[in-house]
Amino acid sequence: MRRGLIFDIKEFAIHDGPGIRTTVFLKGCPLACMWCHNPEGQSATPQILRNPGGERLVGEYITSDDLAGRLNRQAKIFKQNGGGVTFSGGEPLMQSAFIAEVITLLDDIHVLLDTCGYGSSDDFRHLLKKVDLVYYDLKLMDPELHQKFTGRDNSLILENLTVLSQSGVPFVIRVPLIPTITDTTENLSRIANRIQNLPGLVKVDLLPYNQSAGAKYEAAGMRWQPDYDEKKPVTANLKIFTDLGINVGVK
Numbered sequence: 001m002r003r004g005l006i007f008d009i010k011e012f013a014i015h016d017g018p019g020i021r022t023t024v025f026l027k028g029c030p031l032a033c034m035w036c037h038n039p040e041g042q043s044a045t046p047q048i049l050r051n052p053g054g055e056r057l058v059g060e061y062i063t064s065d066d067l068a069g070r071l072n073r074q075a076k077i078f079k080q081n082g083g084g085v086t087f088s089g090g091e092p093l094m095q096s097a098f099i100a101e102v103i104t105l106l107d108d109i110h111v112l113l114d115t116c117g118y119g120s121s122d123d124f125r126h127l128l129k130k131v132d133l134v135y136y137d138l139k140l141m142d143p144e145l146h147q148k149f150t151g152r153d154n155s156l157i158l159e160n161l162t163v164l165s166q167s168g169v170p171f172v173i174r175v176p177l178i179p180t181i182t183d184t185t186e187n188l189s190r191i192a193n194r195i196q197n198l199p200g201l202v203k204v205d206l207l208p209y210n211q212s213a214g215a216k217y218e219a220a221g222m223r224w225q226p227d228y229d230e231k232k233p234v235t236a237n238l239k240i241f242t243d244l245g246i247n248v249g250v251k
């Protein structure tokens with residue numbers, strides 16, 4: 001029986017995939033995006049968040065059996081509402097064996113994997129056999145900018161995008177709109193060209209900038225240092241995608 005490390009479970013979520021869902025947030029992420037609004041999800045160990053109001057332990061180990069049991073108790077609600085379970089993070093691929101084991105213990109429940117794509121391709125292939133839908137993040141196409149703003153280059157993410165498109169699993173590409181960084185015409189055009197005609201692509205979701213991104217850094221003992229102007233409005237240029245016949249929206 002495997003154990004996983006989670007930092008939140010959100011029930012009755014309506015923005016994390018189709019229908020009413022329960023989202024499981026796995027703790028630990030190989031990236032460190034400058035705009036990450038869940039910095040407590042990055043460390044792969046439990047940690048204390050310190051606020052003026054007190055302290056809170058973030059990160060709880062749970063067995064696959066316990067987690068699957070909790071999710072299975074909601075199976076009827078998921079069925080009635082076309083919903084299911086979403087595995088998010090952090091980065092779920094860091095705990096792919098645990099997630100795979102949880103899924104095998106689930107009753108007939110729709111499973112969505114929400115990933116940044118940075119993880120072992122073998123683990124990803126294995127997990128893709130068990131999920132119904134994937135949310136796949138693409139942030140920056142330029143490898144150097146990707147390295148600068150997320151801490152890693154994007155070669156593995158682009159390799160895994162190919163793995164995904166060959167898997168037969170439908171997927172949604174999600175692009176966080178960061179003012180002057182990811183929302184540039186050049187970056188969005190490169191993303192559109194890369195995903196055009198990929199088998200399995202359902203649509204692109206452009207995600208508006210989260211203005212409260214920096215709220216939790218101090219509590220997590222981290223420094224909030226965005227190297228961009230948060231106040232600048234983002235450009236959601238849908239036409240770049242629609243011109244290539246790609247279904248796109250702003251979430």
Ligand code: SF4
Nearest residue numbers: 029031033036090116
């Ligand atoms: S991939 Fe997501 S969880 Fe990981 S650092 Fe980036 S924004 Fe945060």
